[in-house]
Amino acid sequence: MATVTFEQATRIYPRADRPAVDTLDLAIGDGELLVLVGPSGCGKSTSLRMLAGLEEVDAGSIRIGDRDVTDSPPKDRDIAMVFQNYALYPHMTVAENMGFALRIAGVGKADIGRRVAEAARILDLEPYLARRPKALSGGQRQRVAMGRAIVRQPQVFLMDEPLSNLDAKLRVQTRTQIAALQRRLVVTTVYVTHDQVEAMTMGDRVAVLKDGVLQQCDAPGTLYDRPANTFVAGFIGSPAMNVVTGPGVDGGVRLGGAVLPVPRERLARASAGSGRITVGFRPEAVDLRAGDGVPVVVDVVEQLGSDACLYATLGAADDGDVLHTADLVVRTEPRSAPAVGEPVTLRVREDHLHVFDPVTQLRVD
Amino acid sequence: MTTLATPPEESVDAPARTVASAAPRRRRRRAGRVTAAGPLTYLLLALTTLVSVFPLYWTMVAGSHTNAEIAATPPPFLPDADLFTNIGRAMEEAPIGLAIVNSVVVAGCITVGTVLCCTLAGFAFAKLRFRGNGVLLGLVIGTMMVPTQLAIIPLFILIAELQWVDHLQAVVLPTLVSAFGVFFMRQFLTQALPDELLEAGRVDGASTWRIFWSIVVPVARPAMAVLAMLTFLTAWNDFFWPIIALTTNNPTVQVALAGLGGGYVPDRAVIMAGTLVGTLPVLVVFVVLGKQIVGGIMQGAVKG
Structure with a gap:
């Protein structure tokens, strides 16, 4: 567990006329679930990818705990990420997918088996451990992607619209499960979504972005009752x-x-x-x-x-x-x-x- | 697979059914249902198979008769008992055993080298961000426009200076990587390998090398199998450069076959028997690698 701090973090894509993320200042507490929300192209996924180390930081800095990770590769950041498309390794079984990061880290086989079994138990994946991703439903694949993050026991979870490929009913069910799981594991989590209902229901705090600029970061109730500007006022609430x-x-x-x-x-x-x-x-x-x-x-x-x-x-x-x-x-x-x-x-x-x-x-x- | 003819649907009403039965059977498809192939499909497939298999069958028939029997009218259409005699004579006339071993070594090395190098280069061109990516790829593809014949003399001078004439490395090394292979693998990986998989690998802590072995290679396997098969066949059948670089003392199969059945009247029976022996390893490769070329390995990696 750790805090996450963006300090004036900026990302400018080559040949772009304005920054994708513009001097972002954001402090995320230890064990907090922070949701980044905004319309398409607002820079929420870019911010998450900057934190993951998949996107360069052109100015400013990013810290996880006390460590400055601005220039560290993803493997040195102690993070786990759930991708929008799940990004499961197609040739590996569910158990191998979940244990891959531990295998790379040189964890012993017995320990990997134990941690994978524990994650599978939490996520109801035990019957599917020997299956390949193509033999799973969308919801099961999503849970495997979650399991792959959990077994790592990282300092920070990063989730990039993990529910957007599920149908409406499953999405509601899964978002409750994710929120409950996060509260149980008490791991600092940054969650990206374009769905303001998802943001309001899941987040301890919600950060609203527009055109790469942070508009407001507050608890869901405050965001609804006291929007900082007309954009937040119009974006939050349906x-x-x-x-x-x-x-x-x-x-x-x-x-x-x-x-x-x-x-x-x-x-x-x-x-x-x-x-x-x-x-x-x-x-x-x-x-x-x-x-x-x-x-x-x-x-x-x-x-x-x-x-x-x-x-x-x-x-x-x-x-x-x-x-x-x-x-x-x-x-x-x-x-x-x-x-x-x-x-x-x-x-x-x-x-x-x-x-x-x-x-x-x-x-x- | 498409179908050419299926029976009319049951749902067609009575007058329409009369029309349908009077007219020739038309193709019908139902969404989401695999329909059975009709007789015409079978006929066409059978004809195609016959045309494809006949040269191989004729090689066996001709290789199992004497030279005079092959020249008779009508020619024989069934195999005879002389096959092993003819193979024995072919083996005496040319070192076919050595040639097969040489060809396996040469084609095997070229195939492994090409598949490995082309997959590495294809991965780099398809997925890694580096300065000059586009220009380099253009240069690699550009080399495909240079005819092989143009490079033969300088190449021969080079291997002669290295004293590699009549050594297998003279045939192996110049073809260890191919521009076509690089382009082929790049195109495949651009489409078949989602960026998210590589990013998941990086977040999981894998180095680029580890990502290549653990994620890229398994995903690229169908394309690697196709490239391996094409490369093996090309290397096995290559004649032009091996006949220049090697001699009949240390030949590949094609070089050895070229020396068979010499004399005023070419002994076609011996040539055919030798050809048959020289073709068998290629057939084995087809059978083994054919199974590898199965699509669908990417299914389920990312939500489609």
């Missing part, structure tokens, strides 16, 4: 947060002809430069038909059983209104959901309103 920019007026922001109340001191700070203000609210933080409120017209109603999602457009759009999302989304009781085409008013619960600076896109508290 359906996404509604983010709207409008002119700041006395007492709030004018939206669709009505005024959405914003606390005075936040209003002053957010609209200081441009006189405009960006606000965000979660789909579930809205009361419908609350008398005075923002008028909208319902376009689509999605019935999900437990609740319903309304997709609506502003009823009387001002010239100054800018919707950052395609539609306003509201989550409501399925039985009392308004009909398509029905004009309704929205009222955002004040303590659930997020305020952002329209220029810097940063959160204003």
Whole structure:
């Protein structure tokens, strides 16, 4: 076990006009499960590969525990990695796959056998130890890849989208198992995914990246309740947060002809430069038909059983209104959901309103 | 495998069935189902096999008759009892036993050398990042455009200076690696060897050399078997350079066969008997390596 520290770590691919990972500063605690999440091309896999030693670090440094591993080859880093495609050796049996790293390290045969058997027991792989990867299902291959990492007893686990090749049901089941296993083994783990649900459910902390830049690194609850900027606000949560920019007026922001109340001191700070203000609210933080409120017209109603999602457009759009999302989304009781085409008013619960600076896109508290 | 004819489907309704039975049988396939081969397929396959096997059969027939019997009209079509007599005469006329041993040594060395060197070079060109990779590969492929004949005289002068004439190393060393083999292995490994496997090896602590032996070679085995077979056949059948570099005192099979059945009237029976003996080792190689060329070894390595 060990801590992992990225200090101003940067990776610039040859002939690229901007860094794939830009001055990343990240400290991962001992035994922590940190999830790196972000859209495609945000640099999350590159960051993981830099930590693994599979990608050069052009500037800055990476430390595992007290050791600076920036220039060390992968074999000297005491890490184990689970690849997106599993990368099992096709000509080796499950047991040989799991024991390969130990064999290279010169561990005795009896010891290898014991550790492989122990990992196989934990992962329910005992009946398959003599099989080759091609005779296993996707879920079993994924578990073998996990087993290959476990037997090493490394200081850090690295997982690069290990569930993306599984079907939806198996993915949910396996993500719970991985999280439970990690808590049981208490090994520092860096987990990469593009799926924000996976990130929120698994991580002790979640680091959100965009264009190679770290946007925010916090516990899942904090990330959801206090997003640091409009990108994190829109990326975390499903359906996404509604983010709207409008002119700041006395007492709030004018939206669709009505005024959405914003606390005075936040209003002053957010609209200081441009006189405009960006606000965000979660789909579930809205009361419908609350008398005075923002008028909208319902376009689509999605019935999900437990609740319903309304997709609506502003009823009387001002010239100054800018919707950052395609539609306003509201989550409501399925039985009392308004009909398509029905004009309704929205009222955002004040303590659930997020305020952002329209220029810097940063959160204003 | 494709099929040429299968019976009409049961699901065809009655009028359509009448039409189908009146018209010639058409090919039908069902997704995900292996259909049985029809009579036409068998006929074509049988004909192809006959055409392929006939030269070998004729070699045996001709090698088991006397020279006069072969020249008769119609020629004999069944083997006779003189095969071992003719083989014995061929062995007396030329050192065929020594030639076979020499050919096995020469073709074996060339095959092992070529497969090893070409797999190493192919791996480097396909998967290792180094400066000048593309230029070097271009140069290697470029050598394929230089005709062998062009290099024969300088090559002979070289081996003569080394006093290697009539020594087997004169035939082995110049062909220990082939540009075609390098290109062939590079193409195979580029497609068949996922980068993740190599990265998994590196994370598992393997050196590049260890990765080559433990991961690359097992994955490359089907291609290595094909390259080995092609190389062995080419080396075994090579005539042009061995007849220059060797003499009939220390020949390879092709050089020895060239010296058989000499005289005003070539003794075809002896030539054929010698050829038969010289062909057998090649057949053995085919049988042994044919089994190695099985695809599907990569199945299951990464999720497809």
